[in-house]
Amino acid sequence: MSANELTRRAFMKAACLGAIGSALVGCAGVPRYLLQPEAAAETVSVPISAFGDDEHLVLVPPNGRKTFLITREGDEYIAVELSCTHRGCGLQVRSDELHCPCHGSRFTPRGEVLQGPAQVPLKMINVTRQGDMLLLGKNDVLSIG
Template sequence: MERPCLSRRHALLIPATAAGLGGLAACGPEDEGFGTAEPLRADDGGIPLEEIPEDASTLVNFGGQQPFVLIVRGTGDDLTAYSGYCTHNGCALRQHEAELDCPCHGSRFDAETGEVLLGPATRQLPEVKVAIEDGTLRRVR
């Protein structure tokens, strides 16, 4: 007797595979956007400080591994930088007004202090080292 082209075992895997691919599609490029605006993009040399608004929080894409950084700028050179990734599971955060929201599990962070506002995350966002050189903001590695 000839075996069918599709065994029962393989037929049962089709729904699970489809669900898995659908889940991966949900984690596509739209999860890397932050709220309704894209993060500012820095070239290899950094980003001009004048592009980062004063008295505001701004997400910047520095490229490379873990590229998203939250820049909290006061006036002039007064700034602090935090990781743009959730401390719960490492998902890229989205900025919504004065909060950063995690699209994966719903954690929320204060966009000025990096403090957790809503779990499941329990740790605040870690600081990231940045430096201003000749009017350009650069990430320090």
């Protein structure tokens, strides 16, 4: 194999990092993102401290296929899959809107459609607060994709 050829592992790593970048491109205030380590438990946990002073946090699960936006609104936390319901393109987080770079759909951080062609809201992920941690259903997060 020549030095210019990518191995499958290198290609997948670059593709995953590109997916993370596409979720963050064009952000007025780029949200924090957290790469979630492989977990054996039935839940995926996120420390509330990971938000810092930000309202949004992008979660990248270990399978790297889908990313999720967790939004803090006061004491409430909402999580949505960052995948357009029109054709499945990765969404860009822009200030208080989510944009689809493929066909122009726009969503609120709660997943509601602001502009089509998407007709269906984003997939919501169950979030439970337990002390200083947020728990996301592992089946919700890891089975998507």
